[in-house]
Amino acid sequence: MIKKTTLNVNSILLCIVFVMCAFSTEAQERTCGMVEYMQEQMKNPEYAKQFKITQAKFKKQLEKNLIGNYNRRVDPIIIPVAVHYPEAQESDRACLEALAQNQIDILNEDFTGTNPDIAGWTAAAPYYPNTNTGAANFLFCIATTNHPIGLDSDMVEGGPAVTIGYNFGNGNETDSNWSGYMNFLVKDIGGGLLGFSPYPGSIANGDSVTMNLGAFGSGAGCPNSGIVPGAPYDLGRTVTHELGHFYNLDHVFGSCSTDDGIADTPNQGNSNGGCPALNSEPACDPTEQELFQSYMDYTNDACMFMFSAGQTTVAEAYVMSIQSTFKPNVVQCSAAPDFDLTTTNSEENICNPTNTAAYTINYVATGGNTDATTFTATNLPPGATASFSPTSLSADGSTQLTLSNLSTLASGNYTITVTGTGITTNSISVDLNVDGAIPTTPSLVSPANSATDTPITLNLDWSPITGATSYTVEMATNTAFTANYTSNVVTNNSFNTPELTSATQYFWRVKSINSCGESSYSATRNFTTASIACVTYNSTENNINIPSTGNTAHVITSTINITSDTTITDLNSTINITHVWAGDMELMLTSPNGTSVIMLVNSKCDDGTDDIAVTYNDQATGPVICSSTAPSVGGIIQPENPLSVFNGESTFGDWILTATDGYPSADGGTFLNYSIEICGTTSLSVDEFSLASSLSLWPNPSQGEINVSFNTQNNDAVNVNLYDLRGRLINKQSFKNTSGVFNKAIQLGDLESSVYILSIENAGQIINKRIIIE
Ligand SMILES: [Zn+2]
The missing domain is CATH 3.40.390.10 (Collagenase (Catalytic Domain))
Incomplete structure (x- = not known):
């Protein structure tokens, strides 16, 4: 790949x-x-x-x-x-x-x-x-x-x-x-x-x-x-x-x-x-x-x-x-004297008519600098004044910046420049956000009230509120919000739930927050997660020789064909390979949907130890651990990249395990076998079926603009998240949708040429697709 x-x-x-x-x-x-x-x-x-x-x-x-x-x-x-x-x-x-x-x-x-x-x-x-x-x-x-x-x-x-x-x-x-x-x-x-x-x-x-x-x-x-x-x-x-x-x-x-x-x-x-x-x-x-x-x-x-x-x-x-x-104690050079400024609170939020705001500015002298550094603030909000205590520093420490005369400021965001002047001049900026009133109450957007068969992890979405700096999201399994209660504070109008219990009804509500106070709670909605079953599928393409000579990488593939159609909520994989110097090997699993996850990176365990006998499970307690006795890669461990990117995809089709020996000219072995354990929701809802079966993405590869089209039977927002192969969120967008055909050209921004995972969510259903940006 x-x-x-x-x-x-x-x-x-x-x-x-x-x-x-x-x-x-x-x-x-x-x-x-x-x-x-x-x-x-x-x-x-x-x-x-x-x-x-x-x-x-x-x-x-x-x-x-x-x-x-x-x-x-x-x-x-x-x-x-x-x-x-x-x-x-x-x-x-x-x-x-x-x-x-x-x-x-x-x-x-x-x-x-x-x-x-x-x-x-x-x-x-x-x-x-x-x-x-x-x-x-x-x-x-x-x-x-x-x-x-x-x-x-x-x-x-x-x-x-x-x-x-x-x-x-x-x-x-x-x-x-x-x-x-x-x-x-x-x-x-x-x-x-x-x-x-x-x-x-x-x-x-x-x-x-x-x-x-x-x-x-x-x-x-x-x-x-x-x-x-x-x-x-x-x-x-x-x-x-x-x-x-x-x-x-x-x-x-x-x-x-x-x-x-x-x-x-x-x-x-x-x-x-x-x-x-x-x-x-x-x-x-x-x-x-x-x-x-x-x-x-x-x-x-x-x-x-x-x-x-x-x-x-x-x-x-x-x-x-x-x-x-490097040999110690042989040089007498040192870096040129300088200093470094940081802040512990780069942003302060105040509610009118508050008069002051304070920031801690940390000072670190470098390169043997003992000169005094004096602090000033510029770019102040209209009418505001600034003072520093102390006004200068000549050794590591901190100074407090106090902004005053803020009570008549208009609501909005202000950026202030803090400058230290000493043997050199360095600046940092701090932000002041002025709120005028308590924000209004959010209304919930997705999933639809009383939705059923939802995934066990899903996005909860609500309307964005002007002037809100954060939101509190509450979930529980009863309407009194006392059973299995959780409360989370987020800064965007969306919350990605942790893994929930299958076949369980959850209630949720949201309030908005800023420095002036908190809104009342939104109306409460509920949804019920789908029931989950787990099945293990074993490879039949087994005992494949990995040669110990050659000039190009040896690439072994083994396919498992799955004929049932289940939406994945969790996937684990067990792999057995005998190979001298297991650090030569890279392991990658590819779904029928085209999503690939590299579970073992070439040269991860590169100390010369042999063999791989491992189960990859995102929920394992440790990261990849290399053993100095065979198997080099063993036990139940987390993969190098999360298998959770398969969640939301269908099981149906060919699953391909690719084992690559990156050092072809020495050290061979045998690819013995592997299995994948898949947990998923056993039936597809009508809506899920329409998203999975009618989704089109083009062009792929693309230059950063990609068209997304599918049939919908709801008016819920369409959320499009872009992840890199390490599972990091790169880009997040939300689109209005009315029942019928969703068809949108989506700008993904200026991206590195690479493979990404585009995750499309509508009415609680998620489909992940592998895309290539050129
Ligand atoms: Zn050269």
Whole structure:
């Protein structure tokens, strides 16, 4: 299936070729070679195993970063650097140390997007609507303390970690004496090459980025040692490019059928050399342009000036995944002094005629900043005044912002800017919402009163109320709202119920809330959930061989045909596979409706343990757990992506389990069998039947506009929710409907190219359809 997320993790992982990239000075453009050498490296099983473990750690870090599940650092990651000139003259030390710092300054600008020529992106940006420039939170710093002893007697404590005349790696590119450092090795590598790097590199091993004599640093170089930057690769950017490889970045080009795994770089078949003109290089999709401004293309130093945001996200995740291997206590660099402002309450709601509102503004000094920072507020509501207590801070703490003279403000929303002025200037905004009166009482919309055979999870909808900031939704199994009572506060005019008891009557009502008070309750409605039965279906396509040789992924499919028509309320799946190194496997279940769920992601349990004997159940108590004894994936666990996206679909038709061995050239096994347990409502109501049987969606794939048509026999609203494959709600819309034919062109907005689940709900019935956005 197509699985293109912001960053396609799998394609990064499947790129198991160890690319030693090189630049050639003799060709008309930079060239990259030595593929044969890289393949040699991967023939070493120990190397290949280490590669997989490194990539699994990287992938885990990348996933964390992508979902924002980590504390965004204020201070950068400081990367300890050592520079080695094995063939240079000791008498040239001052020049060589300055040249090393010059190259580090270039890297600090290029990786953080602070290079002056990034301004060139302003003119380019209109041709790249899906691309933004990126900034990695790195600070490269040449080590100055705790140097390795006995390697270069002229390298002194307090001075930079620059070796001259030291035979790094005994002539190779890796040196365990320099484990823990980001090594740059500058020497005559011959062959007309500019430089090369492992893809990715290991700080723990003491790997280096190796540069030829004419491609390190900028300016005049150090002629006495034969190290002179040569045009047009004389701005230090060969090092930026090679270091990109060291940090797990591929070229932006390849072929149109493979990608660099990064969604915000257009697919690009061939490299660009020289200095192409804007809008002159159509990409694989001719409506897109090739990203020849990226450091990961082959253009001249003066014509490459950016990483994309997707590229710096990869580089950051890779560096974070290897950060623990950096040698401690060797650098004395620190980030530039600065400060960070946040607020604990970014929004306050007041009811007229309230006179004041207060906000807590938190202040964190960074980079050793001890200067005082003074606070001001601008963009105030008409007539309002602002005060801060205290008025300034010079250490971590908080200040209270009080807005006064608010009692005559008109109802509405106001945004106030809070600015701190100290060693730098930073701003944040806070919101003030002024309510004029208690909101009116909502009227309930869906499901229809006394609806029967509803799903066991459903949306409760009511009319939106102007001026309401939230709603309280109450549910119970009696009209007194005392039995099985629940109360939830939501901010939109809809509530998605938790899983309810089957064949049970529920009562529900809603009131609206703002800072002035609460409305009375709406009229009470009731609905009755359908009765549920569970059936297990076993595969008959069993005992399928998974080969241990080959060049392309082994894809095994096994189909279960279900002839009964039940609306799914819960689905679990049990899978049994014997396979050496189970981390090679990916498991995906596809419904007759075309919905696919990846239950096990390739390389999830990648420590070399064998076999899969697992039951996937959304209600299992734990996440995916990898075992170090077989089976690698076992027990009753939650799938990687929720199986609940099948809920609401019909059981009728072919269910396909796809098991993919992503490392075809080694480690085989046998796909033994699988089963799916489906719980569902046993009969279809007339309305449900009409939605399921008459629904049409077109075009699919689409560009973001999709037509939805089906027959309805009610006047209930049609709710359209769009989810990504991880089950996250992306877009939510509601449409009026009258009995007859519902037919609407729905705008889904500006979306990443990917597969999504479109969920259509009418009168308590839900149908989920897989759609592709191009
Ligand atoms: Zn390269």
